Amino acid sequence: MMSERYIAARGAAPDSETARRLNDGMDGFWTNVIAPMDQDGDGKVDLREMIAGFRRVLTDPALYPQQIAPITNLFFDLTDLDGDDKIDQGEFQLIYDAVADVPGEDCAEVFATLDLDGSGALDRAEFHKAVAEFFYGNDPHAPANHLFGKIAD
Template sequence: MVSEFRKQKLLHLFNIFFDTDSSGSIERNDFELAAENIAKLRGWKPNDDQYKETLESLIKIWEGLQNAADSDNDGKVTADEWVNMWETYARNPSSGANWQQVYCKFMFQLEDAGGDGAIDCEEFSAVFESFGLLKEDSVAAFNVISKGKQKVTWQEFQELWIQYFASDNPNDPGNFIFGAATF
């Protein structure tokens, strides 16, 4: 059974990053809106290859999410379906679904704007500002996840990712991987 702490983390992610149109459920349109938001952040136009690749990646993530979580097959993922799906993941993170691995890699690459294989504070905070979080909250979150270092590597990011979705320990730095800990 999912703990109240983990449920709050999952609902934070659901509401801030996935239910982009605030409809109360996640649908394909939310991923299309996210692609538009990312394009604005990066200065891409709809015909740019980077925009098309981002949209394609997000649609693949949506399809995997829908397949994994939409238990009543209504084309929407509710908050309850979302939490239940991540509870399954938390029991065995090493056997996460392909779409979850794609999502993890997508987030890392989104944050690694310079493409150097690591995320710095400016890259990290810019992404979360584009989703409406305060820069100072994102900077503080980066300082937690980086443990005071200048950058977070792909290896470190994967460990933080698992902490976010599987850990019940409020002191784990992975709780800050999505820009702030407001739960």
């Protein structure tokens, strides 16, 4: 469903190159991250297996390069609508509103906190830092905690 929302937000056809890349990336994420969570070998990942698997994956930052970084790069590329290797606030808001249903004013505030150098755009390094901090950080006040919307106080 997330893939379908990204494809729709980009205005891409289901058989487009964008859709193919996203579907291939999500298939890779399934193959490399989710499918190995199937501990009982039944070909399904139930809630218990998924929780245990994500606890394992998301508590070891050393796994980021092989398991999380590829999908982060894919989402960066899909959010970078004009292909300039930066995500500006408009691109961020369009995609995050469509995919994560983050309200506009929250999106602007989240974007500003993630734009660490104040350039008005997120570069790939800032985006990776935010995703890594979101999954592996332990600072409850870190800007990346709001990557998918503000957390209510």
